[in-house]
Amino acid sequence: MIDKKDLDAFKASLHGELLQPSDSGYDEARSIWNAMIDRRPDIIARCRGVADVVACVNFARGHSLKLSIKGGGHNIAGLAVCDGGIMLDMSLMRGVWVDPISRTARAQAGCLLSDVDRETQLHGLAAVLGFVSNTGTAGLTLGGGFGYLTRRFGWTTDNLLSMEVVTAEGRIVRANENENSDLFWGLCGGGGNFGVVTNFEYKLHLVGPEVMAGAIAWRAEDSSAVLEMFRAVMEKAPPELACIAGLRIAPPAPWLAKDIHGKPIVALFVCHSGQLAEGEKLVAPIKAFGKPVGDIVQRRSYVSQQSLLDATQPKGRRYYWKSEYLPDLKPDLLAKTISHAKAIPSPHSAILLFPLDGALNRLAEDCSAVGNRDAAWVLNIAASWEKSEDDRTNVEWARAAWQDIRSFSTGGTYVNFLTEEEGDERIHAAYGDNYERLIEVKTKWDAKNLFRMNKNIVPVTR
Ligand SMILES: Cc1cc2nc3c(=O)[nH]c(=O)nc-3n(C[C@H](O)[C@H](O)[C@H](O)COP(=O)(O)OP(=O)(O)OC[C@H]3O[C@@H](n4cnc5c(N)ncnc54)[C@H](O)[C@@H]3O)c2cc1C
Structure with a gap:
């Protein structure tokens, strides 16, 4: 009391x-x-x-x-x-200040991705953020962060210049590569373990405002062929092209043919963030493939692409995920993905494959806490349903699919996708060889573990 x-x-x-x-x-x-x-x-x-x-x-x-x-x-x-x-x-602290000359933005810690995109896109600039516009920038950034621009520019944290932090002692400090560099290293992937970040300074990149992007879908019967085409396209794709593959039951979305609503589909969410003409050329073979049941891959604003998936992820549904980093897309993995997608028990669930390969693989594993520089893909088995009485069925579906597919993993997993029950072993897997150094940083900056509502790095008690 x-x-x-x-x-x-x-x-x-x-x-x-x-x-x-x-x-x-x-x-x-x-x-x-x-x-x-x-x-x-x-x-x-x-x-x-x-x-x-x-x-x-x-x-x-x-x-x-x-x-x-x-x-x-x-x-x-x-x-x-x-x-x-x-x-x-922190949700009342949503200011964003863009400097178009230095191509940087400072964003307060309560910002959603849409707040940052809205301001940066005024200048044809973008930060490396995620795929759903109402996600919080703070949690996403502190866990590493990836999105449509990751193949070009790496993790969100690879594009982070500095942070203002309130420490466990209530001091205000700046963290960047020169000041409090150990804290900066830990915050770039180590989550909220070390302090409260009050603002983030991002490096921005020239993107949009128009990009060649959108979504395209085919009947689930074509999954094998579509995923093989997807794998082949992505193997050769320049870093400007990012495509997510998703297998799910078709929602009643206006861009999908009416007769496919409620039936299983395989979809690609496509974004080419470079020159429009080049993007048009690169997406042409995807658009020409097979018989799509919906195709809205076209010139569109980058901001609209950033919110394209929002409706599939509303606040207030029940969610449970299982996730792994993958080094590649082996044919067996794709076959298993298709077979588990066939057994999806809810119209809101999906199995998703997000591309990561490119810039992040070229940096050293220990250059920041996020690590996982060997990851080329993120697999997310994303269960989503409405009623608590269906918890068991949906959780069991995700767990069974994960058990079957996890052997394809790099051994690493994304800290921001870990569920409530995933503890020490999975946190360790998320950080690999960077785990021990995270403990040192934690022990220095938060020895009493004030900040423990996170995927916790436990300090050494002396
Ligand atoms: C629909 C959806 C889509 C997603 N898409 C992506 C994606 O494309 N790419 C990606 O990388 N991730 C994605 N994620 C995962 C996302 O990165 C995490 O869910 C992240 O935690 C969200 O950040 P938040 O601020 O909303 O988190 P919150 O739930 O508010 O907080 C999460 C953690 O961050 C800590 N934290 C929050 N703010 C601060 C702060 N100011 N200082 C210190 N610690 C803080 C909290 O203590 C907590 O431990 C997605 C998640 C969802 C639900």
């Missing part, structure tokens, strides 16, 4: 609101993307600036409270919300 006098004084010290369970807005603030997670913090601080963040960290430390940090609230394991304790809700 927090002393009422202390709580009142803390509340008065904040610029943002402090919510308790009886306050209106409390339930909305604690709710996150994955409805499987239902946790109730004792208090929620809706931070309005760095001073609020410092006050929260000091209050949590001073009262030995559990502390969680909510960026976009998209983490599958629900790491944004704690039971009891204090949740720092």
Whole structure:
């Protein structure tokens, strides 16, 4: 129990609101993307600036409270919300400042991807971010981050210039390659283990505003041929071309032929982020392949491409994922993917293959915590359904598919795709040889493990 006098004084010290369970807005603030997670913090601080963040960290430390940090609230394991304790809700801090001359952007930690894309695209620039526009930039960046631009420019963190961080002691520090470089190294993939990041400075790249991009789908009967074509195209594709493959049941989307709705399909989400004419040439063989049941690969704004998948991932459904990094797409792996997709028990689930190969493979494994420089693909077995009574069926489908496919893995896995139950062994797998150094950085910057609502790196106790 927090002393009422202390709580009142803390509340008065904040610029943002402090919510308790009886306050209106409390339930909305604690709710996150994955409805499987239902946790109730004792208090929620809706931070309005760095001073609020410092006050929260000091209050949590001073009262030995559990502390969680909510960026976009998209983490599958629900790491944004704690039971009891204090949740720092960063969602009111969504400013973005772009410098088109230096091609950099500074984004506050409550930004969603769409906030950053909206501002950077005004200048024909883009940061390396993910595929769904309402994901939080903070969690995505701190775990590594990948999207349509990754084959060209590497992990999101390979394009991160600096961060402002509130440490466990409540100090404000800058982290970059020259200042607090060990902290910077750890934050580039090590998640929220070391402090509260209040803003991120990204390197930007010339992209769009128009790109050759969209989605195209075929009947599931053609999966084998389509995935073989996909593999062959991607093997030769320049880094400007990124395609995600997805196998699922067709949603009632207007771009898909009506007679395919509710039936299984194989789809490609395509984005060529270079010259339009070159993009047109490169996507032509994909568009000409077989008999698509829907094709909206065309000239479009980069921003529209960044939100193309949003409707498939609404907040408030139940989600469970299993994921691995892959070195390549072996024929056996593709055959198994097709066979597990046939058994999908929910119309919202999918098996997805995201491309990573290119720029990130050219850097040294230990140049930042994210590592996994041998990964060429991310496999995500993404179960999604509506009712709690269907939890078991859907979770079991994802687990069974993963058990069957995981032998194709590099041995690594994406920390941002780990579910609630995935603990030490999987965290270790996510960091590989960088794990020991992460423990050193954690021990230096957060020896008492104040920041533990994350895929936790446990400090050494002395
Ligand atoms: C629909 C969907 C699509 C996705 N697509 C991609 C994709 O294309 N590419 C990709 O790389 N990932 C993707 N992800 C995974 C995504 O990177 C993670 O879910 C990530 O955690 C989301 O960030 P968030 O800010 O929304 O997370 P939250 O749930 O808010 O937080 C997640 C973790 O980050 C920590 N954290 C949040 N903010 C801060 C902060 N300011 N300082 C310190 N720690 C903080 C929290 O403590 C928590 O441990 C996707 C996820 C979803 C649900």
